[in-house]
Amino acid sequence: MHDPRDASTGSRLKGLLRPLAVVVAAGLVAAACGGSSRDSADKTTKTTASGGSTDTAAPIIDAANCPPNVTTGVDGDTIKLGTSLPQSGLYSAFSEILRGEEAYFKYLNEELGGVDVAGTKYKIELVNKDDEYLADKTVANVNSLINDDKVFALFDVVGTKNNLAIRDMVNEQCIPNLFAGTGSPAWGNADYPFLIGSELVPYPLEMKAFFDYLQENKPEATVAILSASDDFGRSYVDTFKSLVEGSKITVVKEETYNPEQFDTKSQITSLAATKADALIIGATLLACPDAMKNVDAAGWKPIIYMSGTCTSKSLMSMAAPAGDGVLSVGPLMDPANPMYADEPAMKLYKEKIAQYEPPEVDPTNGIVSYGWTTAALMAEVLHRSPALDRVSVMETARTLSGVKDIGTMLAGQVLDVSADDWFLGEMFNLVQYATADGYFSAVGSMHDESGKTESMTPPDLING
Numbered sequence: 001m002h003d004p005r006d007a008s009t010g011s012r013l014k015g016l017l018r019p020l021a022v023v024v025a026a027g028l029v030a031a032a033c034g035g036s037s038r039d040s041a042d043k044t045t046k047t048t049a050s051g052g053s054t055d056t057a058a059p060i061i062d063a064a065n066c067p068p069n070v071t072t073g074v075d076g077d078t079i080k081l082g083t084s085l086p087q088s089g090l091y092s093a094f095s096e097i098l099r100g101e102e103a104y105f106k107y108l109n110e111e112l113g114g115v116d117v118a119g120t121k122y123k124i125e126l127v128n129k130d131d132e133y134l135a136d137k138t139v140a141n142v143n144s145l146i147n148d149d150k151v152f153a154l155f156d157v158v159g160t161k162n163n164l165a166i167r168d169m170v171n172e173q174c175i176p177n178l179f180a181g182t183g184s185p186a187w188g189n190a191d192y193p194f195l196i197g198s199e200l201v202p203y204p205l206e207m208k209a210f211f212d213y214l215q216e217n218k219p220e221a222t223v224a225i226l227s228a229s230d231d232f233g234r235s236y237v238d239t240f241k242s243l244v245e246g247s248k249i250t251v252v253k254e255e256t257y258n259p260e261q262f263d264t265k266s267q268i269t270s271l272a273a274t275k276a277d278a279l280i281i282g283a284t285l286l287a288c289p290d291a292m293k294n295v296d297a298a299g300w301k302p303i304i305y306m307s308g309t310c311t312s313k314s315l316m317s318m319a320a321p322a323g324d325g326v327l328s329v330g331p332l333m334d335p336a337n338p339m340y341a342d343e344p345a346m347k348l349y350k351e352k353i354a355q356y357e358p359p360e361v362d363p364t365n366g367i368v369s370y371g372w373t374t375a376a377l378m379a380e381v382l383h384r385s386p387a388l389d390r391v392s393v394m395e396t397a398r399t400l401s402g403v404k405d406i407g408t409m410l411a412g413q414v415l416d417v418s419a420d421d422w423f424l425g426e427m428f429n430l431v432q433y434a435t436a437d438g439y440f441s442a443v444g445s446m447h448d449e450s451g452k453t454e455s456m457t458p459p460d461l462i463n464g
Contacts (some may be wrong), residue, residue, distance in 0.1 A: 005420060020071045045306045060398045060419050061193045065393045066174035070389035073152025077114065079122045079382065082145030084131045084138045085158035085181065090262065091133035091285050093367070094158050097181065098128055100371025101156065101444050103356040108379055115379045117388045124332040124379070127151060131162065139169070146175060153178055153393065156198060156374050160184040160232040167192050176394040178381065179374050183308065185235055186464070188422045196397050198374050201308050201329045203235035204457040207280075209329055210226055210305040210431045211243045213443070214278060218303065220248040224271040226264060226291055227282035229256035231461075236282030236307070238458045252276050262286035268294035278303040284310060289318035296322035303327070310315055311440060312367040316433055324435040327443070331428045333408045336364040337441035340408075342370070349408055364439075373407025377415070380406055400424070412446060423453040 001251035073080040087095040105124045106157065108114060114121040127149045131137035138157065141363050145151045146169075154170060157163055170177045171194045179198035180187060183206070187197035201209075214221045214274045223241065227233030233256060241251055248315045253274045255267035264287055271279065279302040281291050288310035295304065308329040310316075316323050333340040340346045351374050353363040361368060380403060382388075385396040403415035431440035453460060 058209065058419070059221075059395055060393050061242060061391060063174065066391060069173075070391060071152075072150050072390075074122070074388055077120075077122050078125050078160075079117075079152045079388070080125045080127060080149065081153055081378070082127045082129070082142070082149055082151035083155050083157055084129045084141035084145070084162070085100055085156070087128075087130035087134040088133075089132035090260070093285055093312065094133070094181075095108060095130075096312070096314075096361070096365055096367045097156065097158065097371035097374075099357050099361045100353070100368040100373075101126060101375040102371075103353050103361075104372045104375035104379075106356040107352045108375075115382045117382050120388075122388070124382075126155065129157075133159055135159070135165040139165050142166045142169065146170075146173065148356070152176075153390065155378055156181045156371070158182065159442055160186070160235075161188075163195065164231065167195050170194055174390055174394075174396065176390055178394075179377060182232070183235075183372070183425065185239075185423075185453060185461045186231070186233065188454050188457070188462045190422070191463075193398060194394055196394075196417070196422065197424060199377060199409070200370075201331050201333050201425045201428045202423050202453045202457075203232070203282075203307075204239040204461070205426060205428070205447070205453055206237055206305075206308055206329050206447065207240040207243060208452075208456055209447055210280065210327065211240065211247075211249070213305075213327065213430060214249055214303070215247065218249075218277055221277040221303070222250055222252045222274065223278045223280060224274050224276040224302070225248070225254045225268055225280045225282065226271060227254070227256055227280075228259040228284065228287070230259055232259070232284065233282045235461055237279060239433045239456070239460055240280060240456050243456065244307060257283065257287060259284070259287070262290050264291040264368045265294050267291075268300075269298060272298040272300040276302055278305070279455065281306045281310070283307060285315065285346055286318075289315050289323065289335070292319040292322040292326065311431070311433075313362065313365040313438070314367075316435075316438075319435075321435050323433050326433045328431055328433070328440065329428050330366075330431040330440055331410075331413075331425050332369055332411055334366055334431070335369045336338070336366070339441075341412075345405070366440075369408045373409065374408035377403070396401040398422070399442055410446065414450075416450060418451075421451045421454065423440075426450045426453060 109123045114123040129141035153176035160182045163180045171192050177195040183200040183203045227237050304326045306326050306328045350363045381397045383394045415424045429442040
């Protein structure tokens with residue numbers, strides 16, 4: 001696997017020895033930190049060794065009012081990052097993300113000597129805090145990470161409501177919140193340039209993929225929807241209802257569940273009474289296998305689409321036979337699928353998980369490989385940045401282009417953002433689970449929705 005963090009890559013290093021270009025450009029901008037510009041005119045680009053590019057003109061981030069703390073969290077040869085995610089409670093399964101992240105950073109630090117930023121090697125230290133998926137705890141954790149731990153940036157904070165709760169704070173202080181662990185369309189809001197989502201598929205694109213599937217396979221389908229009663233769930237419901245307008249597909253009933261719990265029996269019983277042709281499960285973690293088992297118990301046989309947040313091996317094992325045939329999306333290679341076993345990237349990932357994590361960490365669990373890949377993406381952004389300060393790193397993240405072959409990314413998949421498109425995970429597979437096999441397989445060819453998320457998303461989901 002090509003490793004873009006290898007400091008021996010000569011052409012890459014030349015591109016990084018331009019430390020003043022973006023910093024000077026950003027310093028000339030005259031608006032507040034919270035503002036942004038989406039004018040993509042007059043841009044120039046620098047090419048990186050991996051074939052990608054980063055815009056170096058017409059900066060997106062207005063940094064004139066940012067506080068003078070641009071290098072906080074950089075101490076000697078160490079960059080300190082902070083993350084908050086559930087490690088206990090109902091959503092503790094998300095803690096497996098941390099296992100993948102830690103394994104990647106250990107591999108980076110111990111075997112590659114750290115990440116090269118503008119010609120200097122730095123180790124990455126990740127400070128993690130448990131928030132139990134509770135937004136108020138996320139706020140407290142982030143305050144502590146910023147003020148007590150003095151982190152350089154936030155990294156892969158998990159949860160839509162959790163990131164919404166901190167985005168004003170981090171934007172006002174100009175602290176990068178990189179690769180939020182959620183596919184919320186709210187991360188396309190131009191008023192918050194210091195927050196960017198990860199390679200997870202934006203939730204509206206999940207619904208576009210399922211809508212296209214129904215158009216091809218059941219063009220007059222009746223659809224029932226179960227969703228969490230929060231902004232996460234609303235992304236699925238509002239987008240799908242918008243997409244079906246003018247088609248012969250109809251939504252016949254909607255039910256919501258309390259995301260602080262996971263019991264969906266009464267809601268599924270109500271939806272099953274419609275005998276709808278299809279069911280959308282806009283839920284996460286334990287609510288997903290619970291819903292699938294309740295569908296099976298009701299004797300209902302709809303086409304099921306399940307949120308991409310629920311595709312981990314452990315959750316599908318809980319669903320058992322009830323999960324057979326369920327559709328979802330896959331932004332990365334499924335490490336449980338043997339078709340990827342001989343891929344060099346997959347071999348490296350599995351080898352390093354076994355080397356750096358406890359034996360109980362299962363490398364075939366997709367949520368672990370997501371953590372590994374997102375950590376690799378973090379290193380890529382640092383490596384591409386022309387200088388090690390908060391504004392330069394965030395500007396680099398906001399102008400990523402041509403990112404490929406990172407972590408367990410799919411062959412042919414490219415991650416891009418621009419001044420006019422703030423969503424990374426727009427290339428992905430529609431996937432289907434087979435209980436007998438124990439893994440997801442792609443349905444059809446890769447979906448390429450590059451630059452389309454905003455146009456197909458109800459505006460209030462982005463700007464609300």
